[in-house]
Amino acid sequence: MDFFNYKDNELYAEDIKVTDLVERYGSPLYVYSKATLVRHLKAFEEALAAKDHLICYAVKANSSLAILNTIAKFGCGFDVVSKGELMRVIKAGGDPGKVIYSGVGKREDEIEFALQSKIKCLNIESESELYKVEQVAKRLSLVAPVALRVNPNVDAKTHPSISTGLKKNKFGIAFEDALRLYTYIANSxxxxxxxxxxxxxxxMTSGAPIIEATDKLISLYHQLEEIGIKVDHIDIGGGLGVTYNDETPPSPYEYLAAVIVRLKDIDVSIYCEPGRAMVANAGILLTNVLYLKSNSERNFCIVDAAMGDLIRPALYNSWMNIIPAVKRDPSDALEGSNANGTKLYDVVGPICESDDYLGKDRHLNVREGDVLAVRGAGAYGSSMSSNYNSRPLCAEILVDGDKAYVIRERQKEEDMWLNERIIDA
Known part of the structure; x- marks a missing residue:
């Protein structure tokens, strides 16, 4: 459930017409619903209520300071993968004592900053990294809290580019090496x-892979227990999917119920790292229709949002729902439309790449000057955006009821080259 709904054929973000937002703040425009974000956060909290737990929001999904601040106010923790993300969390009012730090390539300065910030835990992804963390901790006269990110070789049944738990993936430490490295840690x-x-x-749109992975973590937990090593938490990661089209992922309650059953008699806290499931459907991308163009093969709906604003369709061939801000009656249709008043369009952007598209083969009843909304854009939209083709980054708005707040100003063209220099040679 989210709070982007039609009222009298006009799309609203909570209590505000999205067309009013575009008129006021311009296009392209990211719009987030605070009520949706809070609802999703509470769903995870309630799903884990039966067990001591820590929800660590995956900052990479959407790193807006306002989003992080909203989450922090509910006592949530954070999963970060860079020094910059950790600094964002701290700037947004997050508690570093509730931060876990993941990622395969932590630099020495990043490790030092994390330890000096007194974060909750460093998730170790290689043997070499473990030794580097030890060296930094020794130099700082500290004890580094660590967990091994084990690679359980479990197929998440998802897109190959976002699968991270197989032996062929770069992530984590081989399961068979974990016991030896935990023994090393115990002696350090x-x-x-x-x-x-x-x-x-x-x-992930099924709970089966996470159950398989959890069973392997429990097996490792008992092996550690047998040799006198006690840990205080088991982190099952994130990855719960959302509905973009016709996916039917389990709810947080369904997804986590089997995990809680397996861990209920084990004296550990459950950590989880939701990102997409918390913010994807809490955000939309609004875009103006610039031109309608047809040739003998295709109809093109050319909009002012581009792959630099939302790269998921071009990068992963991801399907994202594209809907009109104002629904037209089927009787108000262009020539050549079907009985529903729609024509088949590729929704494409202005960037000079053939893969610059937001969606292909979409049935739309649309005109030049209309506003379209890309749903599910709250995760991996703004956070993956770029200045490709020297296009300024979008403005971002957070809606709370009938109030709208600018949480990122639209970037100006001249801001894009502030850090560049022309040499006199």
């Missing part, structure tokens, strides 16, 4: 094993 003066971690992929 500057490392402390606080948990076991895994993350097997994103946009």
């Amino acid at each position: 003066e500057h490392l402390q094993a606080t948990g076991i971690d895994c993350h097997i992929g994103s946009q």
Whole structure:
């Protein structure tokens, strides 16, 4: 459920017409619903209420300071993958003591900053990284709280580009190496094993893979217990999918129920790292229709949003729902439309790439000057945007009831080259 709905054939973000937002703030425009975000956060909290837990929102999904601040106010933790993300969390009012730090390529300065910030845990992804963390902790005269991110070799049944739990993926430590490395940690003066971690992929629409992975983590937990190593949490990662088209992912309650059953008699906290499931359907991307163009093969709906604003369709061939801001009656249709008043369009952007599209083969009743909304754009939309073709980054708006707040100003063209220099040579 989200709070982007039609009222009298006009799309609203909570209590505000989206066309009013475009008129006021311009296009392309990211719009987020605070009520939707809070509802999704509470769903995870309630799903884990029966067990001691920590929800660590995956910052990479959407790193807006306003989004992070909203989440932090509910006592949520955070999963970060860079020094910059950790700094964002702190700037947004997040508690570093509720931060876990993942990622396969942590630099030494990033490790140092994380330890000095007193984060909850570093998720270790390679043997070499473990030794580097130990060296940094020794230099700082600290004890580093760590968990091994084990690779359970479980197929998440998702897109290959966002699958992370197989042996062929770069992520995590081989399951068969974990016991030896936990023993090393136990014997180190500057490392402390606080948990076991895994993350097997994103946009999972079945709970079966996470159950399989959890069973492997429990097996490792008992092996550690047998040799006297006690950890305080098991981190099952994130990856719960959302509905973009016809997917039917389980709810957080359904997804986590089997995990809680398996861990209910084990003296550990459950950590989880939802990102997409919390923010995807809390955001839309609004875009103006610039031109309608047809040739003998295709109809093109050319809009002012581009792959630089929302790269998922071009990068992953992801399907995202595209809907009109104002629904037209089928009787108000262009020549050549079907009985429903729609024509088949490729919705494409202005960037000079053939793969610059938001959606292909979409049935739309649309005119030049109309506004379209791309649903599910709250995750991996703004956070993956770029200045390709020297296009400024979009403005972003957070709606709370009948109020709209600018949470990122639209970038000006001249801001794009502020850090560049012309040499005199």
